[in-house]
Amino acid sequence: MSIYTLDETTLRNLAAEIDAAPPRPHHSGLLEIANRIRSGCSFRYALNRGGWYRPGGIIAADGTRITNSLAEWAKSELAACGNDMHELVERHADSGLLVTRHTGRTHYFVAAYGPAPADFLQLEVEELQEVLDRELIDTDQPPEDLQELVEPVAPELLEAQAVAAPRYRFSRLIDMRQTVARTSSSNTRNEGLPRLLSEWAHSSAAGRGHFSDHWIVALREHQDRYRNPVISASLVSRHARELKPFQWNIELSGPEMSAQLKAFDRAAGYTSAWYAHLVAGTITPPKVAYAVARDLEAGFSYLPDTEAALIRSWVVAPYSV
Numbered sequence: 001m002s003i004y005t006l007d008e009t010t011l012r013n014l015a016a017e018i019d020a021a022p023p024r025p026h027h028s029g030l031l032e033i034a035n036r037i038r039s040g041c042s043f044r045y046a047l048n049r050g051g052w053y054r055p056g057g058i059i060a061a062d063g064t065r066i067t068n069s070l071a072e073w074a075k076s077e078l079a080a081c082g083n084d085m086h087e088l089v090e091r092h093a094d095s096g097l098l099v100t101r102h103t104g105r106t107h108y109f110v111a112a113y114g115p116a117p118a119d120f121l122q123l124e125v126e127e128l129q130e131v132l133d134r135e136l137i138d139t140d141q142p143p144e145d146l147q148e149l150v151e152p153v154a155p156e157l158l159e160a161q162a163v164a165a166p167r168y169r170f171s172r173l174i175d176m177r178q179t180v181a182r183t184s185s186s187n188t189r190n191e192g193l194p195r196l197l198s199e200w201a202h203s204s205a206a207g208r209g210h211f212s213d214h215w216i217v218a219l220r221e222h223q224d225r226y227r228n229p230v231i232s233a234s235l236v237s238r239h240a241r242e243l244k245p246f247q248w249n250i251e252l253s254g255p256e257m258s259a260q261l262k263a264f265d266r267a268a269g270y271t272s273a274w275y276a277h278l279v280a281g282t283i284t285p286p287k288v289a290y291a292v293a294r295d296l297e298a299g300f301s302y303l304p305d306t307e308a309a310l311i312r313s314w315v316v317a318p319y320s321v
Contacts, residue, residue, distance in 0.1 A: 015170035023127055023166045027107065030168065034109055034123050037173070043123060046108040046216050047238050055150070056100030056130055059163060070099055074149050085149070089142045097136040100163055102128045106171060110212040117197040117211035118180045124171040130164040133157065176217060183219070183231045192321040193217070193233050196279050199313075203306050208270035214238055215276070235280040235321050239268050243277070246284050253295050258302035261292075272307050281320040289314055 014037065021029045027045060034043040058066040058073055067073040081087040109123040134155040143149040180194055200211055220232045237243070243264070252260065264274045264284075278284035293315045296308055303311070 011173070014173070018125055018168050018170040021168055023168060027109075030107075030125060031109070034111075037123075038111070038113070038121070041111040041113050041121060043109040043111040043121070046110045046122075046212070047236065048105045048107045048127075049218075049236070050103075050105035052104050052106075054102045054104065054128075056102050056133065058097050058099055058136060061096035061098065063163070066097060071150050074146055078146055078149075085143060085145055088149070089137055093137050093139055093142070095136070098158070099133045099136050100130050101133040102130050103160070104128050108216045110216060112210040112212050115210075116177070117200045117206070118177040120176050120210065120212040121173065122176055122212075122216060123173050126169040126171050127166055128169055129162060129166045131160040131162050133160075174219070176212075179217070179219065179231075179233075183233045192279065192319040193235075195319060196235075196276070196321055199310055200276070203275075203310060204271035204304055205273070205276065214268070214270060214273070215280075233321065235276075235282075237268075237277065237280065237282060239273075240282065243267055243283055246274070246288055253291060253298075254300055255302075257288075257291060257295060258300075260288075261302070271304075272310070275307060275310055275314075278314070279319065279321055286318065289318075 014033070017033050018030065021033060024030070031043055031045070035041070037043075055070050057068040057070055060066060077092075078085065078088055081091065105127045107125045107127060109125070110120050111123075112120040114120075134152075134157055136149075137143070138152065138156055141152075141154075143152065180197065183193060197211065200206060205211075205214075215238060216236050218234045218236050220234075222230055222232070224230050244267070246260065246264065261274050264277075265271050268274075268277075274284050274288070278286065278289055289311055292303070292311050296303070296312065301308075
């Protein structure tokens with residue numbers, strides 16, 4: 001099964017259907033749409049990541065929409081002023097025009113379609129809310145150029161009052177099996193992801209649910225200096241909010257170390273979670289791995305054989321995702 005068999009028309013229709021759906025509690029309408037993507041594939045809500053925003057447009061003080069794109073309007077208006085920024089400032093200094101921004105969260109939905117750790121689909125949908133950002137012209141510190149008009153360094157922000165209803169925006173739909181292959185071939189820094197997935201398949205964690213029950217894969221696409229597309233991957237835990245930083249000190253070993261590892265795994269809900277968080281570079285510090293390796297050398301056997309093999313391998317060749 002591969003999501004790349006979906007043709008462009010089908011993907012456009014999917015995006016249009018998602019974009020037209022009004023946000024609802026628990027994303028019930030969105031899940032109905034998602035569960036029609038592939039028969040036998042049931043999507044579940046995974047997590048959301050927020051705190052980001054995008055530039056918006058311009059509205060008048062009475063709420064009249066001037067433009068949806070500040071950048072395009074500013075460029076056109078500057079040209080109309082003969083590329084004279086002072087002329088633009090004088091023209092709009094007392095206009096009362098307001099700039100907006102789109103605050104956003106990205107919602108992640110997952111659907112496993114096979115037993116292997118990478119056998120799942122990941123649907124990413126943005127939820128956007130347009131709010132007031134600032135006045136177009138700060139008369140105390142007027143912009144000197146186009147960049148300062150569009151992105152002032154220290155703007156006087158307005159209260160983030162909503163100016164439009166929340167809305168969904170389709171971001172992407174990926175088959176993780178295909179994506180892992182692409183990221184591995186496009187960037188040597190992503191070699192850790194297939195290694196972790198292989199280790200997961202042979203560890204005790206595989207018996208406690210699918211990989212997508214516990215993690216999503218965050219992707220970032222950019223171009224290298226030769227303008228070749230590069231995909232970078234990182235792991236995001238679905239349980240990060242429930243997990244506490246590892247309580248470790250240099251004297252921790254043996255039964256005390258075992259108790260720490262088991263407590264961490266119980267909080268995460270699966271065996272060897274502490275190891276996954278070591279590789280993901282999030283919560284488990286590398287010092288814990290080296291301390292566990294010393295315990296193994298000293299004859300302690302609180303880890304299953306599969307996990308003991310993992311930590312010995314990691315100490316010889318440390319890696320992260």
